Each structure stands twice: as C-alpha cells, then as structure tokens.
Amino acid sequence: MASTTPHRLVLPLRWRRVLHALLLCVPVAFVVSTVPGVRSGSGYSFVLDGLLNNLAYEAAAGLCLVRTLGLTGSRRGGYLLSIALAVYGSGNVFWTFFVRPLPDQPYPSGADAGFLLFYPLVFVALILLAKHRDARHARSLWLDGVVGALAVGAVAAAAVIGPIVSARGSWAAVATTSAYPALDLVLLMVLAAVLALYGWQPPKGLWLLAAGLVVFVVADMAYLFATAKGTYVSGGLTDGVWVSGVVLMGFTPGWTSAPTGPKLPTWALLSIPVLSTAVALGVLVTDHRYALHPVAVAVAAATILSALARLLFTLREVTKLAEQRELAQTDELTGLGNRRALYRRTPLLLAEATAGAPEATVALLLLDLDGFKEVNDSLGHQAGDALLRDIGRRLRQVTDTSLPGSAQTIVVRLGGDEFALVQAAGPSGALGLAEAVHAALDEPYDLQGVHVRARASVGVSVLPAATAELATLLRQADVAMYHAKSRRLGTFSYSVDVDEFASGERLETAELLRSDITARRMLLHYQPKVDVATGVVRSVEALVRWQHPRRGLLFPDAFLPVVETAGLMEELTRAVLEQALDQAARWWRAGAPLAVAVNLSASSLGDADLPGRVADLLAERGLPAHLLEIEITEDFLMADRVRAQGILDSLRRRGIRVAVDDYGTGYSSLAYLRQLPIDDLKLDKSFLDDLVGDPRALAIVRSTIMLAHSLGLRLVAEGVEDEATSRELAAAGCDVMQGWLYAKALPADELDHWLLEHDPRSVVRGTAATPDTTPGTAPDTVLTTVPAPALPGKFS
Numbered sequence: 193m194a195s196t197t198p199h200r201l202v203l204p205l206r207w208r209r210v211l212h213a214l215l216l217c218v219p220v221a222f223v224v225s226t227v228p229g230v231r232s233g234s235g236y237s238f239v240l241d242g243l244l245n246n247l248a249y250e251a252a253a254g255l256c257l258v259r260t261l262g263l264t265g266s267r268r269g270g271y272l273l274s275i276a277l278a279v280y281g282s283g284n285v286f287w288t289f290f291v292r293p294l295p296d297q298p299y300p301s302g303a304d305a306g307f308l309l310f311y312p313l314v315f316v317a318l319i320l321l322a323k324h325r326d327a328r329h330a331r332s333l334w335l336d337g338v339v340g341a342l343a344v345g346a347v348a349a350a351a352v353i354g355p356i357v358s359a360r361g362s363w364a365a366v367a368t369t370s371a372y373p374a375l376d377l378v379l380l381m382v383l384a385a386v387l388a389l390y391g392w393q394p395p396k397g398l399w400l401l402a403a404g405l406v407v408f409v410v411a412d413m414a415y416l417f418a419t420a421k422g423t424y425v426s427g428g429l430t431d432g433v434w435v436s437g438v439v440l441m442g443f444t445p446g447w448t449s450a451p452t453g454p455k456l457p458t459w460a461l462l463s464i465p466v467l468s469t470a471v472a473l474g475v476l477v478t479d480h481r482y483a484l485h486p487v488a489v490a491v492a493a494a495t496i497l498s499a500l501a502r503l504l505f506t507l508r509e510v511t512k513l514a515e516q517r518e519l520a521q522t523d524e525l526t527g528l529g530n531r532r533a534l535y536r537r538t539p540l541l542l543a544e545a546t547a548g549a550p551e552a553t554v555a556l557l558l559l560d561l562d563g564f565k566e567v568n569d570s571l572g573h574q575a576g577d578a579l580l581r582d583i584g585r586r587l588r589q590v591t592d593t594s595l596p597g598s599a600q601t602i603v604v605r606l607g608g609d610e611f612a613l614v615q616a617a618g619p620s621g622a623l624g625l626a627e628a629v630h631a632a633l634d635e636p637y638d639l640q641g642v643h644v645r646a647r648a649s650v651g652v653s654v655l656p657a658a659t660a661e662l663a664t665l666l667r668q669a670d671v672a673m674y675h676a677k678s679r680r681l682g683t684f685s686y687s688v689d690v691d692e693f694a695s696g697e698r699l700e701t702a703e704l705l706r707s708d709i710t711a712r713r714m715l716l717h718y719q720p721k722v723d724v725a726t727g728v729v730r731s732v733e734a735l736v737r738w739q740h741p742r743r744g745l746l747f748p749d750a751f752l753p754v755v756e757t758a759g760l761m762e763e764l765t766r767a768v769l770e771q772a773l774d775q776a777a778r779w780w781r782a783g784a785p786l787a788v789a790v791n792l793s794a795s796s797l798g799d800a801d802l803p804g805r806v807a808d809l810l811a812e813r814g815l816p817a818h819l820l821e822i823e824i825t826e827d828f829l830m831a832d833r834v835r836a837q838g839i840l841d842s843l844r845r846r847g848i849r850v851a852v853d854d855y856g857t858g859y860s861s862l863a864y865l866r867q868l869p870i871d872d873l874k875l876d877k878s879f880l881d882d883l884v885g886d887p888r889a890l891a892i893v894r895s896t897i898m899l900a901h902s903l904g905l906r907l908v909a910e911g912v913e914d915e916a917t918s919r920e921l922a923a924a925g926c927d928v929m930q931g932w933l934y935a936k937a938l939p940a941d942e943l944d945h946w947l948l949e950h951d952p953r954s955v956v957r958g959t960a961a962t963p964d965t966t967p968g969t970a971p972d973t974v975l976t977t978v979p980a981p982a983l984p985g986k987f988s
Contacts, residue, residue: 208262215255219248219439226432236426242288248435249281255442262446269320270445273401276313277438283307300368308368311375314405314441315382321398321444322386342381342495343471346488372416376409377491390451391866397447404440411437450845469499520879520892525577526584528611529604531878537602538614538662545616545657554614554660555622557629558651558669561609567644575639579646580609586632587611590625601625607881611648614665622652649676667749702758705751708738709760709767715739716771717937718788720947721908721930724922729947731787731821733910733930734772735937736764765793770809773820775940777813784947789821791853800835803842817847823874825853840869851908855896865903872928873900877911884916894924901925 222244224230231237253274260270283306291301383405387394394402411433418424472495475488521533529537545552561583568576584605591601591613602614615625629650636643651673653665708714718732738746755761769790776788799805810817822843824836840850851872852865865873875896883889900907909921912931921929935946 205262208258211258212255215251215258216439218244218251219435222248223432223435226427226429228429231427234425234427241426241431245431245435246281246285246288249284249438250278252435252438252442253277253281255439256445259443259446266320267445269317272313272317272320273441273444276310276317277441279306279313280310280438281306283310299365304368308371308375311379315379318382318386318401321401322389322394339469339495339498342491342498343467343469346472346475346492346495369416372412374487376412379405380409393451393453395447395449396452397444399452400440400447401444404437404442404444406437407433407440408437469496472496472499519888523584523605524886524888526581526605528584528587529602531604531606532876534602534604534606534612534614535662538665541600541602541614541616542657542660550658552616552657553618553654554657554665555617555619555625556653556662556665556669557613557615557622557626558653558666558673559611559613559629559648560673562647562649564609564646567639567646571639571642571644575642578639579637579644580605582637583611583633583646586635587613587629590628590632591615607878612666612669616657617654619654622654626650626652649673651676701751701754702760704741705738705755705764706758706760709764712767712771713739714764714767714771715745715939716768716775717939718775718943719930719937720935720943721789721928722934723928724926729786731789732943733789733823733937734768734775734791736768761793762799765791769806773809773813773815776819777815778940780813780815780819785816785819787819787821787849789823789851791823791825800839802839803846806843806848807846818849821849821851821872823851823853837867837869844869844871865899865905870905872906872908874908874910875926877931880909880911880913880917880921883920884914890920890924893921897925 222240225240225244231240236242256270256274256277260267260274263270283303286306287301287303291297291303383402386398387402390398411430414430414433415424418430424430472492475484475492476496478484521529521536523530542554545554564576564579567579584603587603591603602612604612606612613625613629615621617625629648633646633648636645638644651669651671653668653672655665655668715737716734717737718734720729721731721733722729736748738751740746740751743750752761755764772788772790776786779786806820806822807817810820822840824840844850849871850869851874852868852870853874854876855873873896875893879889879893879896881889883893897907906927907925908928908930909926910930912918912921912929912933914933918929918933935943938946
C-alpha cells in the first residue's frame with residue numbers, strides 16, 4: 193500500500209554536519225573577536241561589528257533551520273524559532289546599514305521593530321516546542337514556574353530596571369526602552385513555567401533553548417544598563433554574549449524527547465514557591481529602606497499573590513485527593529470498606545500484629561449470603577439493598593464488641609452479597625468471631641413488612657501474620673467457603689481442611705513446575721488491548737498458563753503460590769519474558785508488529801542487570817524496543833523504591849514502555865505516581881464494578897483518568913466485560929481497553945484468527961508479502977483499520 197504521508201525535505205546527516213561546521217565558523221569568529229585583548233583597537237569596526245556580527249546572527253538562524261530540516265516529526269516549533277532568530281538578525285542588519293550612518297540616529301527605529309518582534313515569535317516557538325506536555329500536566333506545575341519566574345523578575349527589576357527606564361525622551365522612546373526589560377522578564381517567566389511542566393527535567397533541546405534565552409536576557413540587561421549609563425561600546429564582551437545566546441537557541445531542534453538532568457526530589461520542588469516567597473518579601477522589605485522602582489515592588493507583590501494561589505491550589509488538590517481516596521475505599525451502599533480498602537488496610541494490620549507479637553496469627557472470614565437472589569427476585573432490589581445495609585450495620589456491631597483487647601477488625605463488602613472480615617486472631621478467636629457473626633445475622637430482618645432471616649456460609653483462613661499474604665488468605669477462605677456451602681448452607685469451614693497445597697503434593701508440584709519453567713514449556717495466552725480512539729489493536733498482554741499432567745490447564749492462581757514458596761518466581765518471570773518475545777518476533781517477521789506486555793515480578797527488583805538483559809533479548813530477536821511493554825505492581829516498588837526507579841528509568845531510556853498494573857489497589861499509589869518513570873496506568877477491574885448507573889463510581893473513574901492524563905500517562909482499563917461499561921469509559925476519556933467484551937486471553941494461533949476475523953472494532957494486519965526480517969530493521973508494514981461485525985456476546 194502506498195504511503196499517504198506527504199513528502200518532506202529531510203537533509204542527509206552528512207550534509208547537516210557540513211552545514212553545521214560552516215555556519216558555526218562565523219559566530220565563533222565573532223565571539224572570539226569580542227574577548228578583551230583580541231582586537232588591536234577599541235571602538236566600532238565595520239568589518240567585525242558590521243559585517244561579521246550580522247552574519248553571525250543570520251548564521252544562528254540558518255543553524256536552527258538546518259537542524260529543523262533533520263527532524264522527522266513536527267517542525268513547526270523549529271521553523272518558528274528559525275524565523276524569530278532571522279527577524280532579530282534583520283533588526284541588527286537594519287540598524288547597521290540604515291540607522292548607524294545617519295548623523296542624527298532616530299529612536300525608536302525600524303531596527304527596534306525587528307528586535308521587539310523577536311519576543312512574541314520566540315514565545316510561541318517555546319510553547320510549540322513544549323506543546324505535547326502543555327495539556328498533560330497539572331496546573332500546580334505552571335504555578336510553580338510562575339512563582340519562581342516572578343521572584344527572579346522582582347530581583348532583576350530591583351537591580352536594573354530603575355537605571356534602564358530612567359532615560360528621558362518622547363513617549364515612543366520611553367515606551368520602547370521600557371518594553372525591552374518588561375519583555376525580558378516575561379520571557380523568563382514563560383521559560384520557568386515551561387521548565388516546571390517537565391518537573392525541571394526537560395529534553396536536551398529545551399535545556400539549550402533555556403540556556404540561550406538566559407544568556408540572551410543577561411546580555412540584553414547589560415546592554416540596556418550600559419546604554420542608560422552611557423558606557424556601552426560596540427565590539428565588547430556584551431556583543432559576544434548576545435551572539436552566544438542566539439547560537440545556543442539555534443541548537444534547540446533535533447534532540448530526542450527523553451528527560452534530561454537530575455531528578456529533583458519532592459522537597460526541592462516544594463521549596464520553589466517557599467524560597468520565591470522569601471525572596472519577594474526580601475524585595476518588599478528592602479523597598480522600605482531604599483526606594484525601589486515601582487515595577488520591582490509590583491512584581492514582588494505579584495510573586496506573593498501567586499505563591500498564595502499555589503498554596504490554595506495545593507490545599508484544594510490534597511483535599512480532593514483525600515476525598516477521592518476515601519470515596520474509592522468506601523462501599524456506598526453499606527458504608528463499610530470495599531475491596532480496595534481491604535487491600536490497603538490488611539498489610540497495615542499484619543504489620544501491627546507482627547510488631548506486637550512475632551508469633552501472632554491473622555484470621556480472614558469470607559461471608560457469602562445464602563438465598564440473597566430470592567430476596568431480590570421476590571421483594572425487589574430495594575429490599576435487597578436494605579438487607580445488605582442492615583447486614584453491614586450488624587457486622588460493625590459484632591466487630592466492635594467481639595474479642596475485647598484484640599486488634600481492630602477490618603470489615604468490608606467485596607461486592608454483591610459477599611463480605612470479608614480480617615482480625616489478628618488465632619483459630620479459637622476466628623471460631624468465636626464466626627459464631628458471633630452467625631448469631632448476629634440469624635436475627636430476623638424487617639423488609640417492607642416481611643420478616644426475613646439471612647444466613648451466610650463462611651470460609652475461615654488462619655495464617656501466621658509474619659508470612660501471611662492477603663491473596664493467600666482470600667484464596668484459602670474462598671475454598672473453605674464453598675466447602676461450607678457444599679456441606680450445608682449457613683455453616684463455616686476452616687481452610688486447613690481443604691487447602692490442596694497443604695499436603696505432600698506441594699513438593700511434587702514444585703518439581704513439575706521447576707522442570708517446565710526451565711524447559712520453557714509454560715503456555716502463554718494473549719489478551720488484546722483495544723485503542724479507544726481508533727479501535728486498533730497495537731498490543732497484547734501475555735498471561736501465563738500451566739499444563740498440569742493430571743489436572744489439565746491451570747491458571748496462575750492455582751500454581752503461583754507454589755512458585756513463590758519454591759523460589760521460582762524470578763525464573764518464571766524470565767521464562768515468560770523470553771517466550772513472549774519469541775512470539776512477538778514471530779509476529780514481527782510475519783508483518784504484524786504487535787507489542788507484548790509482560791508482568792514483572794517483585795523479585796526482579798534485586799536484579800540490577802535486568803535492563804541490560806532485556807535489551808540483549810530484544811537485540812537477539814531483532815525486535816524494536818517499543819514492541820515490549822513491562823507491567824509492574826506496587827509491591828515491586830515498596831521494598832526499595834530507589835533501586836526500582838533506577839531499573840525502570842533504564843528500561844524507559846531503551847524505549848520500553850512501563851505500566852503500573854492493578855492501579856488503585858495499593859495504599860501508596862497516589863504518593864509515588866509523580867516520581868515514577870512510567871507511561872501507563874492500568875485501572876484495576878474492581879474500579880469497574882457498578883460503574884454503569886452509579887454516579888459515584890463513575891466519578892472516581894473519571895477523576896482517575898483525569899489524574900493520569902494530567903501526569904502525561906495513558907489510562908488502560910482492564911476487565912471490560914460489557915458494552916455499557918465500555919461506552920462510559922470511552923466517554924470519560926479512557927485511552928485503551930481490554931477485557932472479555934473483546935476477547936479473553938487466547939493462545940497465539942487463536943489470537944491470529946481473532947485479529948483477522950472476530951475483532952469487533954478493528955485489527956492490526958501486516959500487508960507486506962515478504963517482510964524484511966534483518967535484525968534491527970522494520971518490515972514494510974502498514975497498520976490498517978479493518979471493520980468487523982459486532983460479536984453477539986462476550987467470549988467465555
């Protein structure tokens with residue numbers, strides 16, 4: 193298929209290097225000529241300050257244009273910056289040839305028009321160069337930049353603006369003289385705001401532009417100050433500094449968009465408005481002793497007002513996040529905690545119990561109401577909701593009075609008619625709590641004048657608090673609960689009687705797993721991720737399965753506990769990564785560049801060589817780095833955040849995308865988002881429960897999507913199972929969806945058929961007949977959107 197991209201001139205690298213060298217010769221020669229002691233005489237020289245100086249300014253514009261022509265992406269910012277530099281140079285040319293020869297030099301003149309026009313052009317160019325960050329960052333970052341820039345402006349105004357604008361003359365002369373320092377201050381403010389958008393880690397090109405603008409403003413201020421004092425002499429060091437500034441600006445285009453510079457800690461970022469306020473107060477105090485120019489006082493006052501606005505905005509953000517966090521962890525119907533609250537509070541309870549007594553145990557009770565569907569069907573959903581609210585109230589009463597002296601009990605509604613209780617207790621304490629729950633729930637309920645009795649089947653799991661994990665507690669309690677249901681409704685059962693891995697089978701299972709992991713015989717299924725805006729499938733998530741010789745195909749929940757206890761998690765992660773990359777390479781060679789997402793285990797945190805090994809695996813298969821996505825969970829970060837951040841930084845520098853999986857289930861998710869080098873947030877499936885028809889649930893999801901976008905992240909929703917939920921997510925601005933509405937996780941060959949025939953939105957299809965599979969080169973592939981008929985229902 194012929195490309196529809198319009199042809200654009202791209203200068204070859206060899207020619208760009210030659211032009212770089214030629215264009216740099218002139219400004220370097222002029223800058224050297226301004227160094228004290230280099231010239232044979234002082235004063236204006238037509239050859240040096242007339243011809244060579246003007247050529248140096250235009251060479252900077254030419255350098256910017258040459259570097260812009262080497263870009264393959266957007267060039268608008270580079271073109272506009274080239275024009276700005278050329279316009280500034282034209283002002284200098286006009287002054288040299290049309291103003292300076294006059295016996296009575298007019299002021300302002302046509303040269304000033306070129307000089308002043310430079311400012312709005314470079315303002316717009318600066319915004320265009322940072323446009324992809326502009327709409328994605330929080331307003332607080334803008335305010336940080338504004339406060340810092342105003343503080344710098346206040347000091348600069350206090351130091352130099354008085355002498356600069358004290359000249360007498362016509363209103364046009366006074367206005368022109370005043371415009372230069374004012375525009376310089378505005379330029380510094382815009383520059384600081386843009387740098388703040390990047391968290392003070394902009395790309396290298398913006399660093400060069402920032403350095404050039406600062407040097408330019410310094411030279412501008414020095415010139416204006418010297419002119420006001422009558423001490424300016426052509427050909428001095430100030431002229432060399434001016435040219436150096438515009439040359440640095442000329443080097444702006446042509447660099448990668450990767451962040452550059454040391455990452456500032458949170459305290460350093462927060463100190464910017466504090467220090468800026470202190471500086472502004474210092475300027476105002478100085479004004480009481482030594483009268484400063486009114487502009488300096490006004491800018492200092494504006495600094496303080498901006499700092500107050502920043503403080504108010506921060507308080508509003510913190511309050512809003514706290515409310516959202518509380519809302520996200522509360523079940524609206526019963527007022528109990530929800531699943532997210534369970535995941536957040538249980539680790540804290542375990543830590544408290546272990547600190548008090550290392551041998552302490554923890555119990556989890558999982559409750560499922562018996563016959564709840566009949567209540568809904570016979571009395572209606574309003575009656576069912578009333579029953580759930582009453583059960584929540586009774587569970588709170590039970591936990592407030594049970595086991596005096598024990599640790600606080602966690603009570604949550606997991607969803608539907610399922611509840612969970614967690615308490616630091618042993619088997620006898622768990623038995624007492626289960627009996628108290630049964631007794632409380634056994635009392636009749638008055639629902640619309642009808643007396644109803646509710647019974648619950650309870651599964652109990654008791655484990656040592658020092659080694660217990662919530663996933664294991666839930667799994668064991670779930671098995672126990674269904675055993676209780678199978679024996680007799682309204683009873684409870686301990687998981688120790690039914691835990692299939694509590695027997696000697698665990699050792700045999702561990703050896704079978706070790707063998708299959710080493711031989712790379714684990715099975716991978718792939719679930720597509722659908723781009724909401726285009727309907728195109730550009731990536732899939734790799735999910736591991738295991739073919740047990742007797743029990744058949746097993747999902748991760750069935751064998752991951754054995755993998756963890758046998759110390760095989762790191763080797764399993766490596767095996768899944770290698771097998772996923774093998775499949776991605778097969779798709780790549782077939783002309784279908786599907787990116788593969790692989791989950792990274794927390795044990796990978798200790799492997800500092802991981803980024804290098806991943807890069808080697810990609811190189812061995814000739815795969816571009818963007819065809820691999822790494823997904824992490826919060827436990828990857830909690831043990832050693834500095835090391836984890838270093839590993840993720842190294843992966844992203846190689847072009848590999850990084851996503852936080854199961855976002856919203858951990859207790860620290862909002863705290864680390866700003867510092868983490870990540871690209872995607874994967875919204876946990878629990879966020880989608882009751883999304884349709886529940887305004888509060890929808891508000892939480894919308895706020896999370898807005899939070900992700902404000903940080904420049906892509907929001908991926910997993911577990912999308914119905915079209916109504918999909919529509920709500922799309923309207924809220926979700927970027928990517930995956931779930932059974934589109935397809936379950938499929939083996940690679942079945943996924944190929946699904947992509948070609950059954951995708952309800954679109955497919956990624958390689959159109960090359962004989963793709964080039966040379967390592968490191970991309971096949972001649974075109975991604976096309978091919979509509980397909982809608983599915984009658986979700987996959988099973």
